[in-house]
């Protein structure tokens with residue numbers, strides 16, 4: 001590993017400006033950008049850890065959950081939840097101003113195995129291989145990795161994993177799911 005006087009044209013991964021790197025592994029144009037990128041990564045990690053912590057605190061046996069809890073658990077937006085409540089698809093109770101509680105069971109059936117209809121799967125399904133050998137159903141994932149349908153649904157959303165609904169079943173590529181849940185097995 002000699003340090004030659006190479007000048008490798010690169011684009012800074014933080015500020016996006018082109019620069020000339022001295023090594024192939026250089027990712028940032030300056031110490032400052034490297035430092036800022038490092039901070040941004042740490043911040044994202046802290047946020048993720050905080051979210052996981054909050055999710056872990058939500059009891060599994062509470063039939064009604066808050067909007068904030070639903071956002072965390074299912075990775076769906078407040079707007080979506082409120083819309084579903086207004087449409088009468090999710091029963092809610094109102095304990096006061098900003099204290100809406102919604103039925104966890106209903107939201108789980110909606111965002112877990114089936115009826116995921118809002119995401120445009122058409123385009124994705126063309127280039128993806130949705131043959132049965134290459135795909136899991138949600139049920140197969142919960143069995144294989146011992147996770148709840150809600151967790152699976154959440155992971156699919158958060159990671160923007162392409163999926164295809166065929167009849168009663170949602171098919172997702174094994175490759176993508178294995179990547180996410182491999183550590184859980």
Ligand SMILES: [Zn+2]
Pocket residue numbers: 012013014015016017028029030033
């Ligand atoms: Zn930079």
